[in-house]
Amino acid sequence: MPTYAYRCRECTETFELSRPMSESSAPATCPAGHADTVKLLTTVALTGAATGGGPAPAPSGGGGCCGGGCCG
Secondary structure: OOEEEEEEOOOOOEEEEEOOHHHOOOOOOOOOOOOOEEEOOOOOOOOOOOOOOOOOOOOOOOOOOOOOOOOO
16 A cells, blocks of 8 residues: 655645555644645656676667667
């Protein structure tokens, strides 16, 4: 179940709630009982190793913004 971050506009406390995606935009009450809250925009960090264990191969073709095909 995803976790969403909220901030209370009355006491400025930030808190998190785990709820289904279908309820992500539903109103949330802060732990102090205030109803005036706003959902915060959060980012997701993805980590992991690439398959093959080594660095990604360098692109070939001369470089540039498009690999050298149209840049002269």
